[in-house]
Amino acid sequence: MKTLPRRKRKSQAAFGIHILWLSVALLLWSSVGAEQLTLERALEIASSNSPTMRQATYNLEASEHSLKAQQAGLKLQFNLDLTPIRLARGQVWSDRFSEWFANDLKNSSARFSMSQPIKWVDGTLSFTKTLDWRESSSLGISTTTYQQSLSLAYNQPLFTYNRTSMQLRELELELENAQLNHAIQKLRIELDVTESFLNLYHQHQRVQIERESYGNASESYDIINNKVSAGIVAREELLQADITRATSRSSLQNAEIGYENARDNFRILIGLDLAEEFEVVADIEKSIVQVNLVDAVNHGLQNRMELRQADIEIQNALFNLTRAGAENEFKASVDLSYGLSGTGSTLSEAYRKPPQDRSVAVSVQIPLFDWGQKEHRMAASQSQVDSRRLSAEEQRRQIVAQINQTYRRLQNQQTQIEIAEKNVENARLTYEINLERYRNGELSSKDIAFYQNQLSDARLQEVRALIDYKIALLDLKIRSLWDFENNRAVLESE
Numbered sequence: 001m002k003t004l005p006r007r008k009r010k011s012q013a014a015f016g017i018h019i020l021w022l023s024v025a026l027l028l029w030s031s032v033g034a035e036q037l038t039l040e041r042a043l044e045i046a047s048s049n050s051p052t053m054r055q056a057t058y059n060l061e062a063s064e065h066s067l068k069a070q071q072a073g074l075k076l077q078f079n080l081d082l083t084p085i086r087l088a089r090g091q092v093w094s095d096r097f098s099e100w101f102a103n104d105l106k107n108s109s110a111r112f113s114m115s116q117p118i119k120w121v122d123g124t125l126s127f128t129k130t131l132d133w134r135e136s137s138s139l140g141i142s143t144t145t146y147q148q149s150l151s152l153a154y155n156q157p158l159f160t161y162n163r164t165s166m167q168l169r170e171l172e173l174e175l176e177n178a179q180l181n182h183a184i185q186k187l188r189i190e191l192d193v194t195e196s197f198l199n200l201y202h203q204h205q206r207v208q209i210e211r212e213s214y215g216n217a218s219e220s221y222d223i224i225n226n227k228v229s230a231g232i233v234a235r236e237e238l239l240q241a242d243i244t245r246a247t248s249r250s251s252l253q254n255a256e257i258g259y260e261n262a263r264d265n266f267r268i269l270i271g272l273d274l275a276e277e278f279e280v281v282a283d284i285e286k287s288i289v290q291v292n293l294v295d296a297v298n299h300g301l302q303n304r305m306e307l308r309q310a311d312i313e314i315q316n317a318l319f320n321l322t323r324a325g326a327e328n329e330f331k332a333s334v335d336l337s338y339g340l341s342g343t344g345s346t347l348s349e350a351y352r353k354p355p356q357d358r359s360v361a362v363s364v365q366i367p368l369f370d371w372g373q374k375e376h377r378m379a380a381s382q383s384q385v386d387s388r389r390l391s392a393e394e395q396r397r398q399i400v401a402q403i404n405q406t407y408r409r410l411q412n413q414q415t416q417i418e419i420a421e422k423n424v425e426n427a428r429l430t431y432e433i434n435l436e437r438y439r440n441g442e443l444s445s446k447d448i449a450f451y452q453n454q455l456s457d458a459r460l461q462e463v464r465a466l467i468d469y470k471i472a473l474l475d476l477k478i479r480s481l482w483d484f485e486n487n488r489a490v491l492e493s494e
Contacts, residue, residue, distance in 0.1 A: 037278040039197050042270055046193045047186065049271025056178075056185040063178035067171040074117050074168070081111040092138055103138040122162040124155045128339075146350040151339025151357065158332040161322050170319060173312045180305040180312075187478045187490070193270055194474050198467040200266050201282040203259040205463050210252040213456045217241075217248035217449065220438070224445055232441060241445035248449075284466045286421075288414055289473060289484050293407045296480040300403050301396060303481040303491060310392035317388045321381040328367040328374045335361040399479070406476045413469040420462040427451075427458035 035041075047053055085108055092103040115126040132147040157163075221241040227233045267274050301307070342354030367374075431451045438448040477483050481490040 035276075035278040036281045038281050039194060042197050042266075043190055043193055045272065046189050046270035050189055050193075050269065051271065052185055053182075053189055054271075056182045060175075060178040060182045063171070063175040067175045070168055070171050074119055074164070077115045077117075079111075079113045079115075081109075081113075083107065083109045094139075101138050103136065105137075106135040108133045117164060119162070119164045119168060122157055122164045126153050126155075127151070128153070144345055145343060146345070146347045147341070147343045148350045148354070149339055149341035149357070151337055151341075153335065153337040153339075156334045158334060160329060160331040161326055166319055166322065170316065173315060177309055177312050180309050183491075184305050191471075191474055191478055195471050196262075196266050196269055197280060198282065198284070198470060200259075200262045201280045201284065202460070202463055202467055203255070203262045204280055206460055207252070207255045207259050209456050209459055210248070210255040213452055214245070214248040214252045216452050217245040220445060220448055220452075221245045223439060227441065237445050244445055244449040248452075284463065284470065286417060286466060287485075288417075291407060291410060291473075291476065291484050293404070296407065296476060296482060296484075297400055297403050299482045299489070300399050300480040303489070304399050304479075305481075306395055307392065307399070310388065310395050314385065314388040314392060317381065317385040321378065321385055324374070324377040324381040327377055328370045330364075330366055332362060332364040335359070335363070403476065403479050406472060406479055410469070410472040410476055413465065413472050416465040417462075417469055420458070420465040423458040424455075424462045427455040431455045 085106070088105040088107075090103055090105075091100045093099075094101055109130070109132040111128065111130045113126060113128045115124055117124050128149075128151050130147075130149045134145045134147070136143050136145075221238075221244075224233065224237050224241040228235050228238045263278075264274060266272075267276065272278075337357070337359040339357045340354040341357050342350045342352065344350040344352065431454070434443055434448060434451045437443045438445075473484065477485075477490060482488075483490055
């Protein structure tokens with residue numbers, strides 16, 4: 001078999017060392033000035049910059065302003081309508097002369113009104129003051145008229161539902177639903193960001209482990225190179241060591257590319273600029289938390305915001321049922337009015353002993369036949385109510401099932417951590433024993449590479465097991481709304 005010249009083998013070994021140092025130098029250079037990003041900092045950034053949270057915040061603000069606008073509409077309203085000048089010219093028929101004559105009209109008017117909606121009875125109390133000036137000219141005769149009026153009126157619907165109170169209640173429920181959705185999105189962002197952050201940390205650890213593995217492969221190559229030079233082992237071992245080193249270098253590059261791609265995705269998730277540099281800093285030390293399944297289920301059923309949202313949907317469906325029942329309904333209204341009005345050729349005459357105006361009106365609307373329209377609309381609305389109630393009950397069952405499944409996953413991950421710890425310890429001892437055998441020439445490069453990969457895989461599996469446990473614990477916290485690490489309710493901490 002054709003072997004490599006000694007000078008060429010040395011140059012390849014030096015090249016491998018240069019690649020390792022270059023990789024370390026690039027990592028250190030990229031870390032200079034980079035923010036040490038902790039999970040708490042990432043959650044803080046995501047709460048204000050995440051597109052999902054921003055959308056939920058916009059919806060919350062819109063609901064708040066809609067409710068405030070409706071509440072403002074229930075206060076005393078003031079209106080002033082002014083017509084400073086109105087000029088008109090038209091034809092007027094004269095019965096006396098049996099012909100048309102031109103008529104010129106000048107007019108100015110002002111109307112001031114106050115109205116007070118009464119939400120408890122859906123009535124409206126209003127006060128109105130008007131003042132009008134009119135000058136008319138026809139057939140060479142000009143007349144001037146002043147008119148003023150002052151009135152107090154009240155309108156009261158009868159035999160129907162309170163539309164004002166219902167509309168206000170709907171907006172209150174809409175705001176509550178937006179608040180619940182904002183809180184739910186915040187918890188979901190916490191889960192997504194935490195999971196993505198820990199996965200990013202796993203990628204970072206993989207880079208570190210692959211870099212150590214590459215360093216070990218380079219060291220093994222140097223050892224076998226020295227043995228080949230000394231004639232202790234066959235040159236074929238050097239070729240195998242070179243393949244192992246190249247494979248390790250490829251794995252390191254793949255890990256670095258995967259880490260950079262994961263960082264880009266994480267930047268998008270929390271709303272960071274793609275050019276902003278950071279390095280993840282995480283504490284994933286083993287910390288087992290005691291969890292009581294019964295308490296988790298009970299607290300989840302009492303506090304899960306999705307259940308309250310389901311109740312709001314039921315209430316909105318009942319509102320629609322009320323509206324459907326009010327279509328083509330028998331209803332009436334009472335209108336009361338009392339006021340003073342007067343006219344005159346001068347302004348003072350319009351105010352001199354104005355006559356009293358009083359009116360009482362009762363109007364009734366009686367539907368006769370609607371071809372079953374109301375009946376079908378009420379049936380459709382009732383079906384929506386039943387559907388919402390069924391969804392709410394199904395939501396409760398799903399919550400119980402989700403908490404049970406998450407609890408089981410948490411217990412399983414605790415077992416996986418123990419297994420991973422034993423695997424790492426066994427793999428480390430196995431590697432150390434066989435590394436000594438390799439140095440003594442009892443093992444080939446291919447064999448020691450196997451034990452190196454075994455140790456690297458065991459370490460990554462341990463990190464993965466710890467990460468999966470933390471994610472499962474956070475998932476249980478979100479589904480039960482109870483923080484088992486700090487033994488407190490999530491809503492209280494929020």
